Amino acid sequence: MHRGQITDAELYNDARELWGIAAECQIPEVETQTIDHETLGSVGVIKLPSRGLRSLSGSLKLQYPDDEFHRKMLRPNRAVSLHLHEKVDLFDIDGYDEGASTTLITSMRCLFSKVSSGAGKLGDARDLSGDFTTTYFMQRATNSNIPLIEVNLFSKIYRVNGENVW
Template sequence: MLQYGQITDAPVYLDDKSLVGHCEEFNIPEIETQTIEHDTLGSIGVMKLPRRGLSALEGSLIMSFAEPEFLSITSNPRKAARFQVHSKLDIFDAMGLDETNSTTLVTHVTALFHKSAFPGAKKADAGKHNADFSVTRLMQRDINSGTPIVEIDLFANIYKVLGENVWPD
């Protein structure tokens, strides 16, 4: 049966515990594997094969309201911040909301913020807080599963998909 999924809410938690706001938009870093190009004499085409390296992981978020504590953290480029975004994923089918398959995707991020725009002041406007960051650790999992969908830790040299190392030792 055909199903549709949509993110309906995305609260942000700091240091795995305190709620610091809600995302309007969360751009998870794209995972881009670097490649090596092979163009040899006699071959009919050029081949790009993956190498053991990822491009820089950069993301951004737009908060509809952010606690002052989070604003101060996104303003300090020298200190890494650990936060989680809990994306509420509602699944619908022909019978309506499928509560069995609806879930929450939890994205754990350790990041260094390098651009932060404070909300302006406008009458009757909630204001938005925009922030861009570089990621040193990224892990996403379904809240109902103990196995992460993807886990990357640049300092620990970890890159796993569904709990398995992408590259053998």
């Protein structure tokens, strides 16, 4: 059995330029909407999944943010492409397991609705935070070419492990 921890989380743009170090990132929860089904003579109500997902919302807090990224976050009507690289170090009974450790890459197209430049305190790292919704969301480990999950709301794509859900 492995135990793991996130040791670093860097944020990049499409050109693979570093935009900052994530201090916190609330990755969107993928929640399927459900429909109640109750028929004549049934003994109960069953909730079955619909084809729709709830809003994909999240938040982000960066340390040492790039000024260009800050400008992009302030445009609520323009999507920003983000690529979060979370280094996941895994340990087993013998210690660090380099072969099992990986980087989880989360790619998103975000529309920021709230941006905070944080409070300035002498000696503290500059930070930047924001709340967003995303129209595209994909996660994959670097040791696999198949995404764990991929959702593209405009293209009507919803895949888990490379296979269409619907």
